[in-house]
Amino acid sequence: QVQLQESGPGLVKPSQTLSLTCTVSGGPINSGDYYWSWVRQSAGKGLEWIGRIYTSGITSYNPSLKSRVTVSVDTSKNQFSLRLTSVTAADTAVYYCAREGNWFAFDYWGQGTLVTASS
Amino acid sequence: DYVMTQSPLSLPVTPGEPASISCRSSQSLLHNNGFNYLAWYLQKPGQSPQLLIYLGSHRASGIPDRFSGSGSGTDFTLTISRVEAEDVGIYYCMQGLQSPYTFGQGTKLAIK
Numbered sequence: 001q002v003q004l005q006e007s008g009p010g011l012v013k014p015s016q017t018l019s020l021t022c023t024v025s026g027g028p029i030n031s032g033d034y035y036w037s038w039v040r041q042s043a044g045k046g047l048e049w050i051g052r053i054y055t056s057g058i059t060s061y062n063p064s065l066k067s068r069v070t071v072s073v074d075t076s077k078n079q080f081s082l083r084l085t086s087v088t089a090a091d092t093a094v095y096y097c098a099r100e101g102n103w104f105a106f107d108y109w110g111q112g113t114l115v116t117a118s119s
Numbered sequence: 120d121y122v123m124t125q126s127p128l129s130l131p132v133t134p135g136e137p138a139s140i141s142c143r144s145s146q147s148l149l150h151n152n153g154f155n156y157l158a159w160y161l162q163k164p165g166q167s168p169q170l171l172i173y174l175g176s177h178r179a180s181g182i183p184d185r186f187s188g189s190g191s192g193t194d195f196t197l198t199i200s201r202v203e204a205e206d207v208g209i210y211y212c213m214q215g216l217q218s219p220y221t222f223g224q225g226t227k228l229a230i231k
Contacts, residue, residue, distance in 0.1 A: 046211075046222060046224055046225060047168070047211060047213075047222040047225075048222070049219050049220040049221070049222075060218050061219075062218075062219040063219065064219070096167055096168075100215075101170075101173070103158075103173040103174050103177070103215075104156045104158070104173070104174075104215030104216070105158035105170055105173040105174075105179075105213070105215055106158075106160075106168070106170060106213075107170050107173075107179060107180075109167040109168055109169070110167065111166075111167055112167055
């Protein structure tokens with residue numbers, strides 16, 4: 001059974017960088033034909049897809065965040081990560097990591113982690 | 120971006136009764152392979168979203184057969200044949216055809 005777990009600071013100061021890691025268990029992150037994504041949920045904007053990575057390193061980002069987002073993967077640790085620079089209060093949200101299965105849908109999700117951008 | 124519009128936004132239902140949620144996309148989700156790249160999720164209170172339906176009408180693993188998805192192109196429907204108390208939560212549709220993936224605003228199902 002695949003499981004995903006987000007980790008990282010719950011509080012980030014405005015203008016600083018948000019960094020989160022998703023640890024995948026239940027199988028190698030580079031087995032199968034999967035993309036690994038970040039999705040966030042805020043009261044104001046609902047569910048928003050941030051970006052994804054394939055284990056080859058190929059990435060795709062939401063154009064609304066592209067200038068500030070980096071998603072990376074570390075297959076040796078079975079993890080993938082999110083960096084979001086220059087955060088503002090608008091980036092306050094619950095951040096989820098998720099696996100995109102073979103059918104262009106997210107079949108496994110982490111439990112989510114609340115990140116608050118505040119001084 | 121593809122805009123996903125759900126209705127209704129709030130849905131009170133009596134247990135044992137059917138329920139339907141509509142999702143409309145601003146552009147067709149029909150791929151030239153014949154599949155519609157539309158998924159449905161349920162977010163139960165305090166939990167992460169869980170996949171219910173993928174490719175418009177295919178139930179995900181472990182999802183009861185009282186859940187069904189239908190539609191094609193721009194108009195889709197999630198139907199629960201007989202609502203149970205455990206079905207409460209917020210239902211979302213999502214398009215996976217074109218990046219960036221986009222979600223509907225959610226439909227909150229509550230028990231009367």
